[in-house]
Every structure is written in C-alpha cells, then in structure tokens.
Amino acid sequence: MSVHYRSCNLCEASCGLQITVEDNHIVDIRGDADDPMSQGYLCPKGVALADLHSDPDRLRHPLRKRDDGGWEPISWDAALDLVAERLLDVRRRHGDDAIGMYLGNPITHGWAPVTLIPLLLKALGTRQRYSAASVDQQPEHLLSYLLFGSPLLLPVPDIDRTDHLLVIGANPVVSNGSIMTAPDIRRRLRSLRDRGGRLVVIDPRQTETAALADEHVFITPGTDVLLLAAMVHTLFAEDLVSMGSAVDYVDGVDAIEDMVTAFSPEAVAQRTGIDAQTIRRLTREFAAAPTAAAYARLGVCQSEFGTTAFWLVHVLNILTGRLDSEGGWMFALPAFDLPVIGAKTTDLIGYDRWRSRVRGIPEVAAEFPSITLADEILTPGEGQLRAMILYAGNPVLTVPDGRRMDAALDDLEFCVAVDFYLNESTRHADVILPPTAVLEREEFDVVFGAVSVHNHVRYGEQVLQPDDDTRSDADILLELLWRIEAERAGTRRARLAHRLRRAFFPRRFIDAALRIGPWGVRKGRRALSLAKIREHEHGLDLGPLERVLPKRLMTDGKRIRLDHPVVTEDWPRVGQMLTTGTSGKGFLLIGRRHLRSNNSWMHNFDRLIGGSNRCTLLMHPTDAQQQGHSNGGHVTVASRVGSIEAQVEISEVVMPGVVCLPHGWGHSREGSRWRTAESTQGMSVNDITDTARFDPLSGNAAVTGLPVSVKARWSRRGG
Numbered sequence: 001m002s003v004h005y006r007s008c009n010l011c012e013a014s015c016g017l018q019i020t021v022e023d024n025h026i027v028d029i030r031g032d033a034d035d036p037m038s039q040g041y042l043c044p045k046g047v048a049l050a051d052l053h054s055d056p057d058r059l060r061h062p063l064r065k066r067d068d069g070g071w072e073p074i075s076w077d078a079a080l081d082l083v084a085e086r087l088l089d090v091r092r093r094h095g096d097d098a099i100g101m102y103l104g105n106p107i108t109h110g111w112a113p114v115t116l117i118p119l120l121l122k123a124l125g126t127r128q129r130y131s132a133a134s135v136d137q138q139p140e141h142l143l144s145y146l147l148f149g150s151p152l153l154l155p156v157p158d159i160d161r162t163d164h165l166l167v168i169g170a171n172p173v174v175s176n177g178s179i180m181t182a183p184d185i186r187r188r189l190r191s192l193r194d195r196g197g198r199l200v201v202i203d204p205r206q207t208e209t210a211a212l213a214d215e216h217v218f219i220t221p222g223t224d225v226l227l228l229a230a231m232v233h234t235l236f237a238e239d240l241v242s243m244g245s246a247v248d249y250v251d252g253v254d255a256i257e258d259m260v261t262a263f264s265p266e267a268v269a270q271r272t273g274i275d276a277q278t279i280r281r282l283t284r285e286f287a288a289a290p291t292a293a294a295y296a297r298l299g300v301c302q303s304e305f306g307t308t309a310f311w312l313v314h315v316l317n318i319l320t321g322r323l324d325s326e327g328g329w330m331f332a333l334p335a336f337d338l339p340v341i342g343a344k345t346t347d348l349i350g351y352d353r354w355r356s357r358v359r360g361i362p363e364v365a366a367e368f369p370s371i372t373l374a375d376e377i378l379t380p381g382e383g384q385l386r387a388m389i390l391y392a393g394n395p396v397l398t399v400p401d402g403r404r405m406d407a408a409l410d411d412l413e414f415c416v417a418v419d420f421y422l423n424e425s426t427r428h429a430d431v432i433l434p435p436t437a438v439l440e441r442e443e444f445d446v447v448f449g450a451v452s453v454h455n456h457v458r459y460g461e462q463v464l465q466p467d468d469d470t471r472s473d474a475d476i477l478l479e480l481l482w483r484i485e486a487e488r489a490g491t492r493r494a495r496l497a498h499r500l501r502r503a504f505f506p507r508r509f510i511d512a513a514l515r516i517g518p519w520g521v522r523k524g525r526r527a528l529s530l531a532k533i534r535e536h537e538h539g540l541d542l543g544p545l546e547r548v549l550p551k552r553l554m555t556d557g558k559r560i561r562l563d564h565p566v567v568t569e570d571w572p573r574v575g576q577m578l579t580t581g582t583s584g585k586g587f588l589l590i591g592r593r594h595l596r597s598n599n600s601w602m603h604n605f606d607r608l609i610g611g612s613n614r615c616t617l618l619m620h621p622t623d624a625q626q627q628g629h630s631n632g633g634h635v636t637v638a639s640r641v642g643s644i645e646a647q648v649e650i651s652e653v654v655m656p657g658v659v660c661l662p663h664g665w666g667h668s669r670e671g672s673r674w675r676t677a678e679s680t681q682g683m684s685v686n687d688i689t690d691t692a693r694f695d696p697l698s699g700n701a702a703v704t705g706l707p708v709s710v711k712a713r714w715s716r717r718g719g
Contacts, residue, residue, distance in 0.1 A: 001027070003019070003020050005019070005035075005538055006443070006461070008042070008045065008049060009109035009445075010046065010048075013183040014445060015041055015176075016040075016538060016539060018033075019463055024465050026054070029042075031046070032538055035538050036540070039183075039184065044596045045596060048602070049438075051607060053437050053464060057673060057675060059434035060466075061073055062433050062434070064082070065430050076471055080433075080476075080483060083416045087124065087484065095383065096124065096125035097383045099386075099387045100129070101117070101120075101121060101389040102389070103117065104391065104394065104599075105598075107391060108447045109447070110473055111474075111506050111510065112477055113391065113477070114447060115509070116474065116478065127366070128368065132599075134368075134698070135370055135398060136302060137179060137297075138364050138365075138369070139301045139306035141698075142307055145364075148554060150349060151348055151349070153339045155330060156181075156295075156330065157293035157329065157330075158291075158544070158545050159293070162192065162328065163195075163291045163327060164198045164293075165198075165199050166286055168294065169203060170209070170295055171210075171593070172297075173186050173208040173595075174209070175297070175593065180453060182452075198215075198289070200216075200282065203217075204218060204658045206652075218274075221299070222305070222705030224299065224300045226272050228313060228315075229260050231312075232263075232312060232315055233260040233263045234283040240320070242287070242319075243318060243323075246321065248550070249550040253319070253563075255563035265279035267578055271577060273655070286316070290327070291322075292322055294316050302701060302702060303695065304694065304696075304705075306695035307697035311564075315562060317329040318562060326547075330545040332453075332545060333455050333518050333542075334455070334457075335457040336513050337513070337517040339554070340517075349365070356368045356699075357379075357384075358372060359375060369700065369701070371694050371701050373399065375691075377411055378408050386413045386414070387414040388409065388414075389415075389417075390418070390429065391419075392419060394426075394600045397425070397666060398600060401641050402689075405425075406424070406428075414430055415430055416429055416430065417433070420434055420437070420601075423672050424666075427672050436466040436470050440462065441473075442461060442507075443460035446510075454543075455546075457528070459534050482497065485497065514530055515529060585709075586708060586709045587623070587658060587659045588659075589659050590704050591660065591661065592662050604674040614649070615646075618653065618659060618660040620650075623659075624650045627712075631648060632648065636711050637659070637710050639708050641690050641691075642688050644666075644684070644685070644688055646661060646683060661685045663684075663686060663703075665680065665683060666684025668683075686703075688706070
C-alpha cells in the first residue's frame, strides 16, 4: 500500500486528497487534513474520482467509426495520422476556418489543454473556437478585459476576511465556488457569520447557500440589472459613495451617476419583485459594513443583460471602496501567473476583432459564442464549418437548442473527439481519442490559482500507472500538433519543434513560469521553483490575498475606465425595461445544479446519481394548485424551440411564477455508451433553451428566465 496526496480536479475547489493505492488500484480516497486550503474537506465528487478510474465504460484506446456506424479499435499512430489527414484535407478544400473546436470545462483542470490547444489552433489557422464559457461566464471575461486589461484578471471576494457578503444569482455551497476557488465554502460562510458578519442572498430560489444566510430575498429572473442599477442609484442619492484608494485610478464615475438617475428603487420594484424599502436597506447595509464584497455568477451572467448586469456588480464594489481592499473584491496573486502568461503567449487579449459569419456576434477573448455554433455548421457558404474537434465537451447537452446542435454535428464532414466517453456528442465523431485520467499523470493547476480566495500552489505527482499503450492529453496534443505543422513547416522542422516541446513540457515550462512569476526571482531567497513546490506534498500556503492595484492592471496607463463605451452604449436597452412589462403568462425557467453533479459527464458514477440528485421540475405550491399539478405528476414544459417531459416537485424554495430544472441530464439519445448515465431519469433542459436569447455584448447564452409553458400530460383517455 502507498499513500499519495493530490488535488481533486472535478470542480474548481480543487480540494486536497489523500489517496491510498494498492496494486495500482485506489482503495481509499479522503480529504487531506494537511491541505492548507481544504483542511480535510471533501465533497462526494472527490470520493467518486475512484469511479472514473475503474469505470468499465471509460475509453482507454482510440476508436474509429465504421461505414455501418459501428465502432472498431484502431492503433494510436493510425488514429492520429487519420485525424491529421482528414483535418488537413478539409482545410485544403474549404479553408482554415472550415475547422472548429469546442472546448468543455474539464480542460481548465490540466496544464496540457490550457497550454497546447492555442498552439494547435494556431497551427490549423482557424478562428473557429467555441467553449462552454459562452454558456455561463463570458460576461465576466469581457468585463475583466474592458476594465482591467485582461479577460483572465478576475476578482474574487476576500471571503475569509469580509464582514458582509452579498451573493446575487450564485450558489457557492453547491458549486464549491465558481470563478472563486474556495474549498469547504460552507465552513467559510459559517466562519463569516460566527465572527459577526452578514450573508445576504438574492435569488429566485432559496438555494443551499440561501439556507445558510442571514437573509434571502427573492428576485424575478432576468431583472438583476435593474436591482443593481437601483442600488447604485441609492449610493449616489444618499451620498454613500466612498471609493477608498480606487479614486486614484478609476475614471468615469460622474457618468454613471447620470446613467442611473431614472433607476430609483421605486422605478424597479415591480419588475424585480423587491420593494423599494428593501432595496434601499440592502444598499445601506452593504455600504455601511466595515468590509464587504458583492459576488454574482450564473443567475446574472446567463441573462440577456449579462454583461451590463455584471458590470454593475463591479460598479457596486468599486463605488463602496471594496476593490483591492482587505475583506472586499480582490485579485489573487498566483504562482503561475496565468493573466500575464496568457497575454504574452496567446491571442486571448481582445474583443470584437472579428465577428461570427452567420449572426455577426463579436468574439470575446478569441472565442465565438456557442449559441451560433450550429448556425456555422448548418449554414452553407464561404467559411462554413465542415470539421470539428470536440475536446472534453458535450455540446448536445450543454449548448442551447441541443436538438439542433445534435443535427449540426451529424452534418459535419469530419469530427474528432478527445474524450473519456462515447456520449451524446462524441457519438457523432469519426475518431475518438481518449486521454489518460488525471491520477495517471503528473499534473499542475495553471488556472484556478488566478481565482483563489487564498494564495497557494501545489504540484500533483503521478498516483496510478496507466494501462499499456495509452496517451495523456499532452501526448495527444503534441502528436497532433507536429502532424498539422508538417504541412506548412515541413516534416523536418515540425519534428524538431516536437522534440523541443517534449523536452520543455511540462516540468521545464512550469519551473520557468514559476521563476518569472510574482513569487519567483523577485522574492530573492524565498523564490519559488518547481523543486521547492514538490517538497510540499500537501501544497504550499502563500498567504492571504494582497493589495495589487493599480500595478497589476493591464490597461493603458494602469487606469480603470468605469464608464467604458461598450457598456454605456448598451444602457438605452436597459432603460427600455422600465417601460416594458411582462405578459404575465406562463412561467420563467431557471436552472440549478447539485453538489454531486458537474454538468453532464459525472452521471456515469453510481455513487453520484442517487439520492437528492434528481432531475425534477421545482414549482411553487400556489402555482401547482392553480395549474392542477400534483407532486410527482408529469408535465410538458415547452418553449419557443421545443418541449420536454418532466416530473413535478412542489416546493416553496422557488418563488411563484418560476420553475426550475437542472442541466446536463437527458442521457437517452441512441448510440452513446455510458450505461449508468443512460439508466438515469431526466431530460435535457437544453432541448428547450433558445439560441435567440443571448447577451449581445458577450454573446453569452441567456438560459435563465426562459419563458415556458407548463401543462399536464394527458393520456389518450383524457386522464
């Protein structure tokens, strides 16, 4: 038996693991009590990491689709040669942008995809990059670029030192923090209250986070922008603006005061469902707290005003002096400085440099929005997507209007998937290249240190030996890269570059990045190196968040233009909400997730799919009574683009007029091969979400507040 220490890669919290191994099999996983961040905490997903490694449905060797639609094994060299040959053939016949790539969330948990995928896209010469980010977080990246100079400079609440945390449209107790690496968030929130602090949650559902809060306030889905505008209005009206040190490097405050003049609490009360007195009180309490931070996530980002609403979250924090202030809205100082390295090595820094072919939506950080991916595949003409690389993503279940996405993938000339499973999307691939699982390779987190609530770093040593003749993410990407580069650079030069990369990645690359980073050579004798980090198997504590502004800003002159024209030019659209009401018919659909589920790919683990992890439609008792629905009854939920069947769960946790379904379910499409997932009940909510609803600034899908009808399912006999 041997004991190993790693971090969990199944969500952003990255909790420390203590893994016991015997004969190359995991016999026990528990929380690492000596991990400086998680301190022994572990959610059910961490324990289920063992299921991924032992899952008989997990692919370990390449598959090729036969002409009859079946699958057959193929050697690695033959598979990689075939993929490169087919991609290059599409490029020769249709041009560079005929090849696209869709990236799923798991890529952020490994150094290889984050580092090597930009190189592969550059070698292919395509701009057709899509990801799950434009379904849930692109407004945050856009605003970080506009205000701070980099889409990767993402502030987080200094949750361990704040006196007042305002949570809007987020559920960190279940997400374990989202764009906020905060393991054991429940303990951190309880500590906030134990030290006399206050937790306030604003959400259309009484979430698991709201259950811990001092106060929960219901809000009509999609109206966060109005609430936040009214709170900013109150700051100016009651002379509560106090910017602290940010006054020295923030411009445009006067313009914002003029913008919110019409958005009094009384003006927004009816639309938001929050009375004016409550809005003023929430604002006063936030402004009066010794330290405070406003934190928002999906409920704000996934609306038709996602960018403008999240901009007002920044405005609220900045005008009350919370930016770069202890206990406020701060930036991590990661050992691997992703914002700086990303700016120097990729084309992620930018906005609206080009637009999507069919709908003319701006790129954000070199990505097009996923809502238009099916358009680009199905719409004929120059630049039409004819080949796709699906990398750790399942867009059929995660992109709006999943049925159309399903049809689009089936229309491609060629598709390759890098994935563990034959799932609802990869079943359309011609070749599947499965990488080794995380514990079968060394790993280093290059992403989540940049959004951590406490500075720390660790290196993950290899725990398990992979099966014979398997390949890691790095192997797959490097092998594809030189094959693609050979066409334009020549085989000899491509092979030479390949050998140099093999020698450089990952250890030399990571060590170099650490040495030039903020904890590197500038720290003198205390400088970090990879060797020093590897001496600390439980991870290395680098201390609480520090004040870093304005030095860390990447804008011209290291100043923040708060009244950025991209946002201010959108303001008239917000004003129209004050004069246009809702029809009052039907329901507004919102989403949710469970602690034991993270999108679609964890539903093949037995220990994660039972219990309360259910795909049911939550409905308020008043609505159920008026509509004649009973608990456990089956209904049809319909939107503009389609309908699905769901089982009703009556609960007061949702406000009247709102219904709620989790995403990532619906494993019923023929041709996939993950038996446990297929045995689950539930439907894909993205079969009814609408690609016509999106935030026009960021292109982010507006899947929250979706208008739907809910009707009882009647039998042919009328019963």
